């Protein structure tokens with residue numbers, strides 16, 4: 001069996017870049033065979049998890065090449081100090097990490113770059129390479145669009161490329177709050193603060209919108225941020241909305257969030273979806289035909305988790321049913337994982353606009369022409385056009401107006417959206433509220449704003465209406 005392990009190592013050496021082989025595979029030790037399991041020793045827990053998460057399919061492929069129906073079992077066997085050379089070959093020291101463990105999958109290499117996320121990618125890459133325009137980044141996006149992936153990619157990169165070798169702290173807003181409360185209860189606040197500040201190279205703080213309403217936590221966080229900013233440390237925030245739209249946070253914390261580069265990740269455009277589907281399929285070891293790829297890209301438009309889940313689902317079904325992955329298999333699966341849009345959308349939009357602009361439903365559907373009412377009405381028309389299947393005529397009817405008024409309203413709002421400023425932010429905020437309401441369907445994305453002017457190029461045909 002030692003011989004078998006030797007042949008497996010040879011196969012892995014061919015499959016992997018030399019550096020990865022040296023760092024990850026070489027330190028493994030063959031322990032023996034137990035039943036149908038090949039026991040392999042990993043030098044530490046981190047190596048074990050990394051191997052499982054990144055290289056297990058390659059191990060299995062190597063076994064297949066040997067035509068053996070065996071499995072691998074990895075266990076940690078701590079090296080004694082004489083053998084610490086093996087540990088030393090690891091490119092980083094996992095003890096540099098404070099807080100949550102980073103996912104080995106979330107790397108720059110695994111991130112598919114497209115128009116929707118190019119700026120975010122470039123900003124994070126520059127930061128990781130110590131060549132940043134700003135050492136503070138605020139990544140902002142809807143769910144499943146890659147915020148955590150990019151922020152953890154920075155962490156993983158710094159762990160592998162030690163540089164100054166400072167500590168890397170990765171926390172969610174909830175973690176930060178929980179640690180703070182625990183430290184307070186145990187009368188160890190100073191210790192907590194010290195830990196977050198001393199020797200830290202980077203703080204990655206996820207989902208900062210969850211600090212809303214937590215006044216004491218906000219104050220403590222602001223102080224910690226001051227310290228880190230003054231010391232020139234890297235800070236990466238993620239959130240589902242820009243700082244100016246987070247409610248119930250103190251202006252002093254808001255301004256600290258706004259202190260660096262605020263970068264938005266947009267939902268993936270058609271070509272990026274195609275590239276993501278190809279990459280995720282490749283990772284699962286399958287090659288999808290073009291028809292299936294196009295179908296998935298046309299129908300899975302927002303959350304990238306949905307694309308991942310579709311691919312895993314297709315692989316599982318095709319292997320259980322012993323069938324190839326066909327268009328009809330893909331159609332069946334997509335129907336299951338994309339629930340129907342709630343039919344109440346237009347009522348939801350009208351309620352939302354009334355609440356947001358503090359106008360009544362009667363005013364919205366009246367002939368009144370005060371500025372506030374006219375503007376709210378135009379926003380409601382735009383949102384109905386964007387988020388429902390209603391025709392221009394029927395949207396007009398909802399507001400007691402004709403088709404031409406709806407056309408004018410949509411043009412006007414599109415114009416406002418093309419200019420930065422409070423009006424644009426207000427409308428974007430309302431769009432996000434509706435997207436959250438529609439979740440997890442999330443059929444609409446930025447690409448489709450242009451559908452209102454008849455220029456949408458891909459996607460759900462129901463949205464391809466011109467004025």
Ligand SMILES: Nc1ncnc2c1ncn2[C@@H]1O[C@H](COP(=O)(O)OP(=O)(O)OP(=O)(O)O)[C@@H](O)[C@H]1O
Pocket residue numbers: 106110111112113117141142143144145146147148149150240276304305308
């Ligand atoms: N551009 C991309 N290329 C490849 N995979 C991606 C990309 N963007 C996102 N993903 C994948 O989609 C999944 C969800 O991404 P991630 O966890 O980063 O989303 P998120 O924006 O943090 O969402 P949430 O707000 O729900 O936490 C992950 O598995 C991630 O690897």
